[in-house]
Amino acid sequence: MLSYRVKQVAQMAGVSVRTLHHYDQIGLLEPAYIGENSYRYYTRDELVKLQQILFFKDMGLSLSNIAKALKNSEAERAQVLIEHKKQLQMQARRQNQLINTIDRTIDELLGNEKMKVEDLYKGFSEEKQHEHEQWLIDNHGRDMKQSIDAARTKIETDAVGGREQLIAQRMAELQDIESEIILALQGGIACDDPALDEAITRHRNWVAKWWGRQPDHPSYIGLSQMYQSHPDFIARYEALAPGFTEYLGGAMASFANRCLR
Structure with a gap:
């Protein structure tokens, strides 16, 4: 199975190596195995789990609550992410409406048709x-x-x-x-x-x-x-x-x- 060293995972996920070491220390995200060279190695399973951790973190959950959430079934975790997706879509619509309002304000300030x-x-x-x-x-x-x-x-x-x-x-x-x-x-x-x-x-x-x-x-x-x-x-x-x-x-x-x- 393809595996990645901690530095590679950090670059792919946009986090620091120190963050991954911390997640390992608190038991939130452990590597798949430790090599003879003492390097941490991660497989696809850990990458998927890291992605979920980052999603939950973006939702404002603490690391302790993220640890609890990861113990739920895959279906339960999926439902949480579905709700998060809905919130993001709502925020996107609000942003688009705000952009439209700003465009009209710019038109007015520039003396364009209003x-x-x-x-x-x-x-x-x-x-x-x-x-x-x-x-x-x-x-x-x-x-x-x-x-x-x-x-x-x-x-x-x-x-x-x-x-x-x-x-x-x-x-x-x-x-x-x-x-x-x-x-x-x-x-x-x-x-x-x-x-x-x-x-x-x-x-x-x-x-x-x-x-x-x-x-x-x-x-x-x-x-x-x-x-x-x-x-x-x-x-x-x-x-x-x-x-x-x-x-x-x-x-x-x-x-x-x-x-x-």
């Missing part, structure tokens, strides 16, 4: 609306297309008194709903807190006015995913409040998982 306050609550253009509808259809199939067609019919029915007036009224209602949710975000309320249920129910009812039916679990989840992944919505929500994209999407998903199953 989103006007009065435009935040205007409806998207017909072209953009079709693009968003197609995104939903592509990701959620024919049932979503039928819902969109029904929603278009309902809008025309509801807009007998004037389509622009109807849109203005509904966007004003949305402004009130989103303002309430933003206050919760800024007040430190977690996006999965049931305290948000009333505001999210209002949001779901608002969506239902456009769709002609109440969003069910999969469609409301799908809508939350579009909000968090489509650049048009990210730009709009981050202009309203930094972090609002993920917060609103998380609140919608939490509500759907708790109340719409």
